[in-house]
Amino acid sequence: MRAGLKRTVWLMLLIGLVMPAWADVQVKGIRMWPAPDNTRLVFDLSDPVDHSLFSLKTPDRIVIDLKDARFPGQLPDFDFTNSYIKNVRYAARKGNALRFVLDLNAQVRPKSFVLKPHGEYGHRLVIDLFDAEQAAPPKSLPNQGTRPDRAREVIIAIDAGHGGEDPGAIGRKGTREKDVVLAIARKLERLLQQEPGMRPVMIRDGDYYVGLRDRVEKARQYQADLLISIHADAFNDHRARGSSVYVLSDRGASSEAARFLAQSENSADLIGGVSLDDKDDLLKLVLVDMVKNSTIEDSHDVAARVLRDLRHVNTLHKNRVEQAAFRVLKSPDVPSILIETAFISNPEGERKLRSSRHQDALANAILGGVRSYFHSNPPPGTVLASSRPKRHVVSRGDTLSEIAARYRVSVGTIRRHNGLRSDRLKVGEVLHIPLT
Numbered sequence: 001m002r003a004g005l006k007r008t009v010w011l012m013l014l015i016g017l018v019m020p021a022w023a024d025v026q027v028k029g030i031r032m033w034p035a036p037d038n039t040r041l042v043f044d045l046s047d048p049v050d051h052s053l054f055s056l057k058t059p060d061r062i063v064i065d066l067k068d069a070r071f072p073g074q075l076p077d078f079d080f081t082n083s084y085i086k087n088v089r090y091a092a093r094k095g096n097a098l099r100f101v102l103d104l105n106a107q108v109r110p111k112s113f114v115l116k117p118h119g120e121y122g123h124r125l126v127i128d129l130f131d132a133e134q135a136a137p138p139k140s141l142p143n144q145g146t147r148p149d150r151a152r153e154v155i156i157a158i159d160a161g162h163g164g165e166d167p168g169a170i171g172r173k174g175t176r177e178k179d180v181v182l183a184i185a186r187k188l189e190r191l192l193q194q195e196p197g198m199r200p201v202m203i204r205d206g207d208y209y210v211g212l213r214d215r216v217e218k219a220r221q222y223q224a225d226l227l228i229s230i231h232a233d234a235f236n237d238h239r240a241r242g243s244s245v246y247v248l249s250d251r252g253a254s255s256e257a258a259r260f261l262a263q264s265e266n267s268a269d270l271i272g273g274v275s276l277d278d279k280d281d282l283l284k285l286v287l288v289d290m291v292k293n294s295t296i297e298d299s300h301d302v303a304a305r306v307l308r309d310l311r312h313v314n315t316l317h318k319n320r321v322e323q324a325a326f327r328v329l330k331s332p333d334v335p336s337i338l339i340e341t342a343f344i345s346n347p348e349g350e351r352k353l354r355s356s357r358h359q360d361a362l363a364n365a366i367l368g369g370v371r372s373y374f375h376s377n378p379p380p381g382t383v384l385a386s387s388r389p390k391r392h393v394v395s396r397g398d399t400l401s402e403i404a405a406r407y408r409v410s411v412g413t414i415r416r417h418n419g420l421r422s423d424r425l426k427v428g429e430v431l432h433i434p435l436t
């Protein structure tokens, strides 16, 4: 009996020692996400893997070796359009290793990192390929006109939440947040393109993931006057419905839903996959308190106007602007709002989110709020600031025709606009000069 027990213990110890060699990491699948400035390859793994990576030239290749790994499946049918990769090959190597070779269209700068299980995803190895020609990512972004003598347009950065590896919330019918918010974002983009004095820029313009910090960084590089992050999340209560608009809060979130959403949004990087090796320089910048406070104030103003217009399209989840610590709102100097268009977890919300007409209505409501904000608060130096309605205070000796000539409008226009019955002016009287 005693000897038997001893044998069992020894056997267990032995298995414990030998096990790691047996326990191969299984490559369960490979996914590719081409973005405008990088290509991402994601290996889905059964366990954490030891990997090494190196580049080869003529022709350009990347070699990825996985230790103690096997790939029982087949390579998916990759679509290599707009990707730095033109082919993927693999072979088993001596000593239980697995070698993947990426044939490339161009020389790239590779970066690799592993991700722990999160949500529906297990262990992952992520390979990001950046253009070697360009210095550190992100690449230089098209900037606004550099002619200082010319009034510029108001820049609106539109951020469709999630993307690529990160589907966001998923409705009961399988609607993915990342798809519907991109559709709404594109509709808003089109509307803003037609809006005088404004220009939209897309933070994400396809099915790929952009890290939360990169979203903030991109908006700042575009010198955006406003960042609008568009979402359609799930809440653990399926009855939760309606639209919400959020601004950044430093302290406690303003409701339980806000806390819950901030938590799930901020973990998007764990799902979407962002290496954490160069973290949080920006947050130090965030400590420039005065700038930040006025940014939050501005954000609040835009948010309130957007909320007012959303009321006509959707029920509101809360009747006021909510506050939560969403990482994507943490630009110290770019007013930023996050719009929860609807809860995708609510069946009615999901149905509406899929409808193109409802998406149009949402985009129009957002535009309404944004327009109202920038017409009342045009940033200095913008077209909107220079074409603002003016006021003229009548001084001694002013005549209507002189005033009209000065503002390049007709006498009739001033008369009509101010309800003047005669051409006689009173000193100190305020005349509104309409837009030309």
Ligand SMILES: [Zn+2]
Residues within 6 Å of the ligand: 161, 162, 168, 169, 177, 231, 232, 233, 265
């Ligand atoms: Zn979301």
